[in-house]
Amino acid sequence: MSLAELMIAVMWAGLTAYVLLGGADFGGGFWDLLAGGTRKGAEQRDLINHSIGPVWEANHVWLIFVIVLCWTGFPEVFAAVSSTMYIPLTLVALGIIARGAAFAFRKASTELGHRRVYGFAFALSSVLTPFFLGTVAGGIASGRTPAGIAAGDLVGSWINPTSALGGVLAVAVAAYLAAVFLCADARREGADALAETFRRKALGTAAVTGVVALGGIAVLHADAPRLYSGLVGKGLPLILVSVLGGVASLALLLRRRYLPSRVAAAVAVAALLWGWAVAQYPLVLLPDTTIEEAAAQPAVLRVGLVVTLVGAVLLLPSLWWMFSLFQREQPHTPGRGASASE
Numbered sequence: 495m496s497l498a499e500l501m502i503a504v505m506w507a508g509l510t511a512y513v514l515l516g517g518a519d520f521g522g523g524f525w526d527l528l529a530g531g532t533r534k535g536a537e538q539r540d541l542i543n544h545s546i547g548p549v550w551e552a553n554h555v556w557l558i559f560v561i562v563l564c565w566t567g568f569p570e571v572f573a574a575v576s577s578t579m580y581i582p583l584t585l586v587a588l589g590i591i592a593r594g595a596a597f598a599f600r601k602a603s604t605e606l607g608h609r610r611v612y613g614f615a616f617a618l619s620s621v622l623t624p625f626f627l628g629t630v631a632g633g634i635a636s637g638r639t640p641a642g643i644a645a646g647d648l649v650g651s652w653i654n655p656t657s658a659l660g661g662v663l664a665v666a667v668a669a670y671l672a673a674v675f676l677c678a679d680a681r682r683e684g685a686d687a688l689a690e691t692f693r694r695k696a697l698g699t700a701a702v703t704g705v706v707a708l709g710g711i712a713v714l715h716a717d718a719p720r721l722y723s724g725l726v727g728k729g730l731p732l733i734l735v736s737v738l739g740g741v742a743s744l745a746l747l748l749r750r751r752y753l754p755s756r757v758a759a760a761v762a763v764a765a766l767l768w769g770w771a772v773a774q775y776p777l778v779l780l781p782d783t784t785i786e787e788a789a790a791q792p793a794v795l796r797v798g799l800v801v802t803l804v805g806a807v808l809l810l811p812s813l814w815w816m817f818s819l820f821q822r823e824q825p826h827t828p829g830r831g832a833s834a835s836e
Contacts (some may be wrong), residue, residue, distance in 0.1 A: 505568075506771055519553045555813075574642060578651050592615055628657070632656040634779070659713045678752035693747055725773045743759040
């Protein structure tokens with residue numbers, strides 16, 4: 495494996511972590527939006543706040559990590575994507591800012607009206623942000639971001655059938671991950687009724703996601719034939735792993751095996767993401783920009799990988815310790831502090 499391939503593999507691993515952790519974080523906001531009124535949705539919102547509270551800022555570390563690696567390791571790719579996709583990327587940045595501010599202000603506010611406004615801003619931005627991220631992914635995957643500064647259509651690059659499919663799938667996957675994760679969180683807190691509520695949400699979301707994915711086959715065949723060819727060709731084994739992971743997650747949900755269902759859901763999503771990478775390999779930008787052509791000088795890649803390794807030694811144990819401590823917390827009673835979460 496060359497330095498460029500190693501760098502992009504590390505970058506893709508960071509993207510996978512962001513999709514799984516940040517995606518579940520965004521999905522929590524999706525369910526916050528659909529939780530119901532002040533009284534009806536209080537327990538669900540309290541559990542969501544309690545679950546994402548310690549990690550909602552940490553999850554964006556992965557996004558920053560991916561951006562920095564792309565900028566340093568593949569400057570041509572960074573320039574092409576950031577210039578052609580600057581409209582949806584700006585909306586993503588605004589959504590992340592609005593989401594974080596609203597999440598913090600809602601907790602600090604004492605007026606019910608203010609909490610509702612901040613809650614709506616938090617929930618809505620939690621839906622729109624992954625949608626726009628999905629449109630960017632769809633534009634890249636369908637070959638609408640060629641190499642060069644703003645070489646692609648500034649509007650058509652992210653408003654097209656594949657981008658729309660990517661946006662809807664991003665929201666659906668985030669909602670599914672969050673529902674599965676919240677099932678286990680609710681059970682750990684002794685809230686079996688809430689676990690059942692999110693179990694039903696997870697099953698329903700899985701059905702919707704499956705329908706969208708099946709419909710997406712026709713979309714990709716018509717709108718992104720090169721991606722479709724790669725997915726049914728060399729990327730097919732990973733797509734099958736994704737399907738098996740999704741089926742296993744559903745089976746475990748039906749049996750109320752929430753912790754292993756988390757793992758199976760994560761495998762399904764990660765395999766889909768890596769299936770895209772394999773389907774497009776060795777191209778990094780369609781139609782003809784390869785990983786090696788877009789990579790920085792070997793000296794830059796070498797330093798970047800060493801710094802990444804040092805950072806991983808410092809960061810990963812800290813993140814593991816944070817998640818470990820949070821998962822071992824003493825039982826929390828949903829509903830406590832609900833007045834501050836609406």
